[in-house]
Structure formats: C-alpha cells, structure tokens
Amino acid sequence: MSVAFSVQDLRFKYPSAKEDTLKGISFEVKEGEIFGLLGPSGAGKSTTQKILIKLLEDYKGSVKYFGKDLKDLGKSYYEEIGVGFEVPVHFSKLTALENLKFYSGFYKSKADIRELMERVGLWEYRDKKVGEFSKGMKVRLNFVRALLNKPRVLFLDEVTNGLDPKNARIIKDMIAEYRKDGGTVFLSTHLMNDVEQLCDRIAFCVNGSLVEVSTPRELKLKYGKREVKVEYNENGNLSTAVFSLDGIGENEEFVNLLKSKQIETIHSGETSMEEIFIIVTGVELNERTEAV
Ligand SMILES: Nc1ncnc2c1ncn2[C@@H]1O[C@H](COP(=O)(O)OP(=O)(O)OP(=O)(O)O)[C@@H](O)[C@H]1O
Ligand SMILES: [Mg+2]
Numbered sequence: 001m002s003v004a005f006s007v008q009d010l011r012f013k014y015p016s017a018k019e020d021t022l023k024g025i026s027f028e029v030k031e032g033e034i035f036g037l038l039g040p041s042g043a044g045k046s047t048t049q050k051i052l053i054k055l056l057e058d059y060k061g062s063v064k065y066f067g068k069d070l071k072d073l074g075k076s077y078y079e080e081i082g083v084g085f086e087v088p089v090h091f092s093k094l095t096a097l098e099n100l101k102f103y104s105g106f107y108k109s110k111a112d113i114r115e116l117m118e119r120v121g122l123w124e125y126r127d128k129k130v131g132e133f134s135k136g137m138k139v140r141l142n143f144v145r146a147l148l149n150k151p152r153v154l155f156l157d158e159v160t161n162g163l164d165p166k167n168a169r170i171i172k173d174m175i176a177e178y179r180k181d182g183g184t185v186f187l188s189t190h191l192m193n194d195v196e197q198l199c200d201r202i203a204f205c206v207n208g209s210l211v212e213v214s215t216p217r218e219l220k221l222k223y224g225k226r227e228v229k230v231e232y233n234e235n236g237n238l239s240t241a242v243f244s245l246d247g248i249g250e251n252e253e254f255v256n257l258l259k260s261k262q263i264e265t266i267h268s269g270e271t272s273m274e275e276i277f278i279i280v281t282g283v284e285l286n287e288r289t290e291a292v
Contacts, residue, residue, distance in 0.1 A: 003031065003066070003067075005029040007062070008061055009025075009062070011024050014047075022044050022051075024209070031066075031182075032182055034201075035200065035203070036189065038277065040283055043205040044207075045188035045189070045190075049188050079109060082148070082149060084143055084156040085142065088141065096133070097126035103145055110150070111147050119170065120141075120143065121170070136162055139163055143171055154175070154186070156188070158190070160194055175198055192272065195216070196272075220270060227269030228267070229242050230258075231263070232257060234261065245268065
C-alpha cells in the first residue's frame with residue numbers, strides 16, 4: 001500500500017503567536033485508510049490540515065504527498081484533494097445548487113451533484129438560498145462540496161459537528177463508502193464517536209505534539225480493562241459482578257452466575273476512546289490545552 005502523506009518533524013508558528021503551534025510532528029497517512037487526528041480544542045488539528053492542503057506555507061519540516069514534496073506541487077494538487085473546512089464557507093445569497101455548480105466549475109473531474117445532494121437530503125432544498133439554511137444543512141452542503149471533484153484524498157475537519165444523529169450517520173456511511181472505493185481520508189475531530197466508528201488509525205494530538213499513533217483496536221488492547229460486568233436480578237434487586245476476561249470460561253463463579261441468576265445485562269469493560277485519550281495524554285478532550 002502506498003503512503004499518501006509522509007510528514008516529518010512538522011513545525012509551524014503563526015506570525016502573531018509567541019511559540020510554535022505545531023512542535024515537530026511526524027506521521028504517515030497510508031493510501032486507502034481513514035486517518036484520524038484527535039485532540040482537544042487548540043491542539044493544532046486544523047492547523048495541520050491547513051498545512052496539508054497548502055493553505056499555510058511557512059512551515060518547517062517535510063510534507064510529502066505520494067513521495068513528492070508538497071511545496072513542489074502546483075494547482076493540479078487541488079484536482080486531487082477534497083476539503084471540508086471546519087467552518088462552512090458558502091455564498092449565502094446563492095442557492096445550494098448554484099453554490100455547488102460554482103465550485104464544481106473549478107474542477108476537471110466532476111461528481112454527480114444531484115446524487116450527492118439526494119444522499120444528504122438536500123436535493124429538495126437545492127433552490128433555497130444558503131443564507132436561509134440551518135446550521136446542519138450548511139454542514140451537509142459543506143461535505144458535498146468536498147466531494148465535488150471526486151477527490152483521491154478527502155480532508156474533513158469536524159465533519160459531523162452540528163449534525164443530528166441521523167444526518168451524522170449518513171455522512172459517516174458516505175465516508176466509509178468513499179474509503180471502500182479506494183479513497184484516503186484525513187479526518188480531524190474532537191468527537192469520539194467519529195473516531196471509533198470510522199478511523200483505521202488515530203493520532204492523538206496535544207498542544208502541538210503527537211503523543212500516540214495507533215489503531216483503535218491496539219489502543220483498546222493496550223489501555224483497555226479486560227473485564228466483564230454482569231448485572232443480574234437477585235430477589236427483585238439489581239446486583240453487579242465483575243470478572244476478569246482471562247480464563248473466563250473456566251471461572252466457576254461466572255459460569256454459575258449465568259446458570260443460576262436472571263441476567264439483565266453483560267458488558268465487556270472496554271475502556272472508551274475518551275478514557276484512553278485521557279490516560280495517554282492526561283488531558284480532558286473538552287479542555288483547551290493552554291489550561292493544562
Ligand atoms: N490564524 C491564527 N493566528 C494565530 N494563532 C492561531 C491562528 N489559528 C489558530 N491559532 C492558534 O493555534 C492553536 C491551534 O489552533 P487549531 O485551530 O489548529 O486547533 P484545533 O486543534 O483545530 O482546535 P479546535 O478543536 O478548537 O478546532 C490555537 O492555540 C489557536 O489559538
Ligand atoms: Mg479545529
């Protein structure tokens with residue numbers, strides 16, 4: 001499998017900032033994977049995405065796209081990537097369809113706008129001015145915009161932010177399908193659900209540094225508690241027992257409990273990605289890193 005992005009010791013400082021926002025980060029995004037950059041507010045996720053899409057140029061270190069230095073890539077790079085910006089940018093006086101046709105006009109390769117709009121439930125609102133759209137409708141339109149040029153790599157920054165669960169699910173399904181068809185995704189988010197359900201690999205970003213890059217499964221094995229929690233009914237009262245997963249088949253107490261009691265729930269004591277994030281980084285995801 002080829003490497004879509006190879007990032008080495010990436011450093012970046014905003015002109016107005018006192019210190020580096022990115023403090024030397026290195027990672028690879030493989031072709032065909034969904035790579036998640038996860039971190040609390042202010043960690044540097046959007047800054048990283050902006051560098052990878054050539055919006056911020058004065059960085060130190062090296063960024064390679066399929067082996068070529070990003071700095072040497074010309075306009076053709078924009079034919080290959082699709083970008084979902086953190087804050088949707090649309091022309092509010094134009095209709096949704098007019099917006100998409102306008103952006104589609106920049107590209108040689110063109111996706112089927114109607115098909116995409118139907119999928120996200122916006123086709124029936126195609127002639128409505130975007131200024132009259134709800135937040136969630138703008139977010140969905142923003143996602144469609146990212147797919148207009150049938151990109152080889154998709155950048156998504158907080159892609160489901162502001163969506164209700166049904167619409168978030170539709171977008172996540174579309175991202176998974178895009179990957180299945182061979183696409184590569186760079187997803188930055190602070191939302192655990194997005195990461196757990198979608199990402200093949202995750203990088204934890206805190207205060208401009210990456211602290212761990214791994215698969216969700218490896219992280220769960222490494223930091224998860226290997227336990228099973230059983231809730232059962234005892235004389236009308238709910239009781240709880242916790243067992244180690246190791247050797248559970250031979251654990252008589254566990255087996256007897258299953259045989260003799262009315263079981264209400266059984267859960268493996270999986271540590272959530274949110275708990276893992278806190279263990280690995282010592283930072284709550286909803287904290288700003290400066291506060292630490
Ligand atoms: N244009 C700018 N000029 C100066 N500093 C900036 C600029 N944009 C971002 N920053 C700072 O850089 C740091 C990283 O910001 P960034 O937007 O990359 O964070 P993030 O991880 O995407 O956070 P969030 O989850 O809130 O979107 C923050 O401290 C932020 O204040
Ligand atoms: Mg951001």
